[in-house]
Amino acid sequence: MSSPDFSGSPVSTKNEALGTLRPLLDLLADGHVHSGEALGEALGVSRAAVWKQLQKLEAFGLQVESVKGRGYRLPGGLDLLVEENIRGGLAPHAAALLSGLQVFDLVDSTNARVLSALEGGRGHGMVMLAEQQSAGRGRRGRQWQSPFAAGVSLSIGWQFNGGVQLLEGLSLAVGVALARALSRFDVPDVRLKWPNDVWCRGRKLAGVLLELSGDLTDRCGVVVGIGLNMRLPASVSDAIGQPWIDLQEVQPGISRNALVVAMLDELLPMLAAYPQSGFAPWREAWSALDQFSGAEVCVQSAQQRWCGVARGVNDSGALVLEVDGQPQVFHGGEVSLRPAS
Numbered sequence: 001m002s003s004p005d006f007s008g009s010p011v012s013t014k015n016e017a018l019g020t021l022r023p024l025l026d027l028l029a030d031g032h033v034h035s036g037e038a039l040g041e042a043l044g045v046s047r048a049a050v051w052k053q054l055q056k057l058e059a060f061g062l063q064v065e066s067v068k069g070r071g072y073r074l075p076g077g078l079d080l081l082v083e084e085n086i087r088g089g090l091a092p093h094a095a096a097l098l099s100g101l102q103v104f105d106l107v108d109s110t111n112a113r114v115l116s117a118l119e120g121g122r123g124h125g126m127v128m129l130a131e132q133q134s135a136g137r138g139r140r141g142r143q144w145q146s147p148f149a150a151g152v153s154l155s156i157g158w159q160f161n162g163g164v165q166l167l168e169g170l171s172l173a174v175g176v177a178l179a180r181a182l183s184r185f186d187v188p189d190v191r192l193k194w195p196n197d198v199w200c201r202g203r204k205l206a207g208v209l210l211e212l213s214g215d216l217t218d219r220c221g222v223v224v225g226i227g228l229n230m231r232l233p234a235s236v237s238d239a240i241g242q243p244w245i246d247l248q249e250v251q252p253g254i255s256r257n258a259l260v261v262a263m264l265d266e267l268l269p270m271l272a273a274y275p276q277s278g279f280a281p282w283r284e285a286w287s288a289l290d291q292f293s294g295a296e297v298c299v300q301s302a303q304q305r306w307c308g309v310a311r312g313v314n315d316s317g318a319l320v321l322e323v324d325g326q327p328q329v330f331h332g333g334e335v336s337l338r339p340a341s
Contacts, residue, residue, distance in 0.1 A: 031077025099125030118221035123157035169279025169317020
């Protein structure tokens with residue numbers, strides 16, 4: 001499968017710059033102190049050249065610590081994604097569904113790139129990951145914060161025959177698949193918030209964004225985009241704008257590569273079966289993880305707001321809200337759910 005063409009874009013230039021720094025980054029990823037002399041010897045460059053490269057890492061939000069008289073380190077190290085490790089770890093039934101796997105240091109948006117591939121008649125079964133996104137997409141036009149190697153930014157392309165109605169409830173099924181992947185690592189207190197979020201201990205751990213292409217009444221494509229927090233720097237708090245949590249806080253030490261493998265093991269078979277099964281087989285599992293079951297909540301659209309008691313979801317994944325004793329049904333679209341205040 002051919003790689004996306006980044007040529008001529010600001011992301012391309014920055015990606016090329018990061019590519020030249022990757023050997024240094026690989027050496028520092030262990031979090032240990034490395035002397036300038038040792039780094040230079042390993043890279044085949046002078047100590048002055050090492051220093052220049054270290055300065056450039058800051059442009060990617062990576063803070064290199066200088067340890068007087070000893071050398072340099074990346075505090076806490078980095079757990080970098082490795083394509084070969086991900087491919088080699090997949091279960092056979094998931095690997096058979098994968099048409100392509102690409103891991104980039106930097107892209108504008110993994111969703112945008114996979115969506116472009118689908119619109120070009122390819123992209124089915126394509127998985128794209130990035131250590132960092134410069135324009136990561138969140139729901140309702142928001143930007144998803146993705147500092148370098150601090151989480152999982154993953155997009156999967158899939159083609160469906162039969163129109164967009166087959167995709168009802170898909171974002172909820174994705175949430176269940178993510179919860180199952182996290183359960184492999186004994187992540188505690190994982191819950192789901194309708195229609196797109198994975199929560200943990202009352203805060204957002206991951207988000208799902210579905211984007212569509214093609215003929216919505218016949219053959220169409222969907223990009224399943226996932227952003228999951230693993231070890232976010234405190235500096236992103238203001239940019240996120242809502243309570244968040246990461247795996248470092250609740251279950252540190254999980255390998256990013258192993259987590260991606262678990263996610264794909266759950267997601268790829270689910271996507272393959274979904275056109276035939278729909279959401280109904282996933283409803284019970286989703287309901288068991290419903291963060292707001294029986295709670296007072298409000299549903300907000302651009303023009304209107306409804307408040308009532310959350311009564312779970314129906315077989316198509318629509319939210320059932322009891323308003324003044326009467327059930328009302330809401331589909332994902334452009335509405336959002338918030339706890340009543």
